[in-house]
Amino acid sequence: MKKILCACGNGMGSSLMIKIKVEKVLEKLGIDGKVDTSSIGEAKGIADNYDVVLCSTYLEEDLDDCSAFVVGLENLMDEAQIEIGLKQAFNI
Numbered sequence: 001m002k003k004i005l006c007a008c009g010n011g012m013g014s015s016l017m018i019k020i021k022v023e024k025v026l027e028k029l030g031i032d033g034k035v036d037t038s039s040i041g042e043a044k045g046i047a048d049n050y051d052v053v054l055c056s057t058y059l060e061e062d063l064d065d066c067s068a069f070v071v072g073l074e075n076l077m078d079e080a081q082i083e084i085g086l087k088q089a090f091n092i
Helices: 013-029 040-049 057-063 079-089
Strands: 002-008 033-039 052-056 069-073
Touching: 002 013, 002 040, 002 057, 013 033, 013 052, 013 079, 033 040, 040 052, 040 057, 052 057, 052 079, 057 069, 069 079
Parallel strands: 002 033, 002 052, 052 069
Antiparallel strands: none
């Protein structure tokens, strides 16, 4: 099972919207995954426990030191962009 973290500035609204889209894409791709949400501040401390972290492009640099594959999203609601990022992360 893949572990995925969706992070946003405060860990509330945007990360939950990303999570819903990520779950749709995972189902479409047939990937078994667990999706969590957090603030970017919290993500800095826990990102290494995940395979992939998705966040806005303006927050990407906050996760430069983590070992997870970081997907920066220009449009948080764009399922196609999320799908591209997850395919890159999982070499599909």
